[in-house]
Amino acid sequence: MATLTMLRLSEEEQALLLDVMLQQRYASELVSSEITDIETGQKKCEETRIKQLNNLLVRLHKAGV
Amino acid sequence: MATLTMLRLSEEEQALLLDVMLQQRYASELVSSEITDIETGQKKCEETRIKQLNNLLVRLHKAGV
Numbered sequence: 581m582a583t584l585t586m587l588r589l590s591e592e593e594q595a596l597l598l599d600v601m602l603q604q605r606y607a608s609e610l611v612s613s614e615i616t617d618i619e620t621g622q623k624k625c626e627e628t629r630i631k632q633l634n635n636l637l638v639r640l641h642k643a644g645v
Numbered sequence: 646m647a648t649l650t651m652l653r654l655s656e657e658e659q660a661l662l663l664d665v666m667l668q669q670r671y672a673s674e675l676v677s678s679e680i681t682d683i684e685t686g687q688k689k690c691e692e693t694r695i696k697q698l699n700n701l702l703v704r705l706h707k708a709g710v
Contacts, residue, residue, distance in 0.1 A: 582684070587667065587708050593701050594663055600679045600698070601666055602652065614665045636658050643652050 608640045
């Protein structure tokens, strides 16, 4: 997760970003899009990450966000 | 930040979501859109939050994400 590390957001800033994303209902869309990019071979990632993304998407869907 | 608290994402899940958002370059767009909603009166928030959002947007722009 190079991007996040490089940006060095404080915990408060990270929480604010997540909150805005969830409030605007973009979270599922972003994760779905990321999974599609991986599955279609446009992005490469480790198997652990794709599993984590899938689990996260299920949780977001269940929560309705 | 009720939404984030309600969802109870683990730290790992939060980091994953933030990473996807930053990789897809949506972070600035989301924060800009939130600020516009507040400034046009479509959303209400505390003054602290609007200041935090503005600071965050400046940081994201500087980092180019």
